[in-house]
Amino acid sequence: MQNYNPILNVDSYKTSHYLQYPEGTQYVSSYIESRGGQFKEAVFFGLQAFIKQYLMQPITAADIEEAEEICTAHGVPFHKEGWEYILNQHGGYLPIEIQAVPEGTLVPVQNVLAQVINTDPACFWLTSYIETALLRAVWYPTTVATQSREAKKIIQRYLEETADTIDGLPFKLHDFGARGASSTETAAIGGLAHLVNFQGTDTISALLAGRRYYNAPMAGFSIPAAEHSTMTSWGRDREADAYRNMLTQFGGNGGIVAVVSDSYDLWNAIENIWGGELKEQVENAGGTLVIRPDSGDPVDIVTQTVERLMRIFGATINDKGYRVLPDFIRVIQGDGVSLHTIEGILAAMKARKQSADNVAFGMGAELLQKVNRDTMKFAMKASAVRVNGLWRDVFKDPITDTGKRSKKGRLALTTRGNGELHTVREQDLGNRTNLLQPVFRNGKLLIDQTFDTVRALAGVPRTDSALAKAG
Structure with missing residues (x-):
C-alpha cells in the first residue's frame, strides 16, 4: 500500500x-x-496476510516525523521517544x-484465537497500540471464511441427500462480491x-492475494459468462442471436459457459430460445450451458427454471431418487443469495425431487460486505500485565453485559479428552499441547502456511475431478 504509515494505522x-x-509496567x-x-x-484466517503486508516492513524516521505532525495537529499525544527507541534499538x-492457531483451524467461539505480547519491556504500550490494525486483520477474513463454510455445510448436506456424488461441491458457491466490497483490499x-x-x-x-500471502499459484477458477449489457446490445429482436453467439464463442470441447437469461422474459428465453430455436445446439455443443436467472423471488425462480428445463431437455433419476438435468445444462442463481436463501432454494428443490446437483450459487455483498465485527462479536482484550517483575491478571466483567466478560492471564488453547478445543491459562497447560504457536516475532514471520494447508485444516477436500471440470 503506497504511503502507508504503520504508526498511524490506529484509533486516535x-x-x-x-x-x-x-x-513499572513491563x-x-x-x-x-x-x-x-x-x-x-x-x-x-487472514493473520499471515496481514503480517506479510504490514508487519515485515520497518518503520522509518519519516514515519515518525509524519505521525508526530499529524497527532500534534489532531490534538492527541504522540510517543515520539517510544517510536524512536523502536527505530534505533x-x-x-x-x-x-504474535501467537496464533494455524490458519484454517475450526475453533469454537469464546476461545482464544491469537495472543500478542511485547518482547521489549520498554515497549509495554505497543501490545494494545496495534489492536486497531490487528483485530481488523483477523475479524473480517475469519468472519467471511466462517460464513462461507456455513454455506458449504448447507450445500454439502443437500448434495449428500439428493445427489449421487459431492464431487462438484467446491464449485457450488461462486464469489460474485468484488464490486460490492468496500475496497480492493477488502x-x-x-x-x-x-x-x-x-x-x-x-x-x-483474491487470486493475487493467494499468490502473495499463501503461496497459492492459483486459488480459484471461473468460466466465460454473459452480463446484461453484452446480451441487450444485440437488441430484443436478436436475443436468440446473442445466445447463439455465446454457444459459438465458448461452447463445445467440454467447456462451461454461463448466460444471464432474464433481460426481457426469462420464461420465453427458456421455452422458446434455449428450449426452441437453440435446443439442438445446446444439446449437441459438447459443453455445459449454465442458465442464470437474475431477478424475482429466488426460491420460486430457481425451482421453476429447473422444472421447465427438465420438461424441455429431460431428466434422469439418480440413485437417491432425485431428478437431474442432462450434463449439458445447469442453473446458477446469483441474485439475492444468502445463507437463508441457499437453504430455502435447496429445501424447495428437494421437496420437488430436484437434485441439488442441478444448481450452483453466486454470492455477492452477502458474502464479502454484509458482515461486521459484531457478526461474531470479535474483541481483542488485555488479559495479563507484568508490573515490577510480577504478573497480574487483567480482565473486564461489566455487570451490565456479562457477555463482555474477558479472560484472565496468559492463555493457551488445547484439547479436552473428547477432542474439543478449549482455552486454559498457560500456567495450567501441563504437558498438553498448546495450539497457539508463535507466528511472528520482532519483524520475522516464523511459520509460513500454504493455502493448501489452510484448506486442509478447514475441512475442504481436494476434488481433482471437479478441478478438471472447471479448468
Whole structure:
C-alpha cells in the first residue's frame, strides 16, 4: 500500500495510552477471540496476510516525523521517544510476538484465537497500540471464511441427500462480491477467505492475494459468462442471436459457459430460445450451458427454471431418487443469495425431487460486505500485565453485559479428552499441547502456511475431478 504509515494505522485514543499504564509496567499480553454471535465456531484466517503486508516492513524516521505532525495537529499525544527507541534499538521492526492457531483451524467461539505480547519491556504500550490494525486483520477474513463454510455445510448436506456424488461441491458457491466490497483490499482478503472453502470466484484480486500471502499459484477458477449489457446490445429482436453467439464463442470441447437469461422474459428465453430455436445446439455443443436467472423471488425462480428445463431437455433419476438435468445444462442463481436463501432454494428443490446437483450459487455483498465485527462479536482484550517483575491478571466483567466478560492471564488453547478445543491459562497447560504457536516475532514471520494447508485444516477436500471440470 503506497504511503502507508504503520504508526498511524490506529484509533486516535491509542496514542495517549502509553501514559495510562501503571508505573513499572513491563509487559502487556492481549488476546483475540470471537465472543459468540451468529455462528458457533470460527474458521481462523487472514493473520499471515496481514503480517506479510504490514508487519515485515520497518518503520522509518519519516514515519515518525509524519505521525508526530499529524497527532500534534489532531490534538492527541504522540510517543515520539517510544517510536524512536523502536527505530534505533530494533531497526524499526515492532518488538512484539504474535501467537496464533494455524490458519484454517475450526475453533469454537469464546476461545482464544491469537495472543500478542511485547518482547521489549520498554515497549509495554505497543501490545494494545496495534489492536486497531490487528483485530481488523483477523475479524473480517475469519468472519467471511466462517460464513462461507456455513454455506458449504448447507450445500454439502443437500448434495449428500439428493445427489449421487459431492464431487462438484467446491464449485457450488461462486464469489460474485468484488464490486460490492468496500475496497480492493477488502475484496482481496475476503475473496481469499471464501476460497478457503470453495474454488469458484470472479474476484481476481483474491487470486493475487493467494499468490502473495499463501503461496497459492492459483486459488480459484471461473468460466466465460454473459452480463446484461453484452446480451441487450444485440437488441430484443436478436436475443436468440446473442445466445447463439455465446454457444459459438465458448461452447463445445467440454467447456462451461454461463448466460444471464432474464433481460426481457426469462420464461420465453427458456421455452422458446434455449428450449426452441437453440435446443439442438445446446444439446449437441459438447459443453455445459449454465442458465442464470437474475431477478424475482429466488426460491420460486430457481425451482421453476429447473422444472421447465427438465420438461424441455429431460431428466434422469439418480440413485437417491432425485431428478437431474442432462450434463449439458445447469442453473446458477446469483441474485439475492444468502445463507437463508441457499437453504430455502435447496429445501424447495428437494421437496420437488430436484437434485441439488442441478444448481450452483453466486454470492455477492452477502458474502464479502454484509458482515461486521459484531457478526461474531470479535474483541481483542488485555488479559495479563507484568508490573515490577510480577504478573497480574487483567480482565473486564461489566455487570451490565456479562457477555463482555474477558479472560484472565496468559492463555493457551488445547484439547479436552473428547477432542474439543478449549482455552486454559498457560500456567495450567501441563504437558498438553498448546495450539497457539508463535507466528511472528520482532519483524520475522516464523511459520509460513500454504493455502493448501489452510484448506486442509478447514475441512475442504481436494476434488481433482471437479478441478478438471472447471479448468
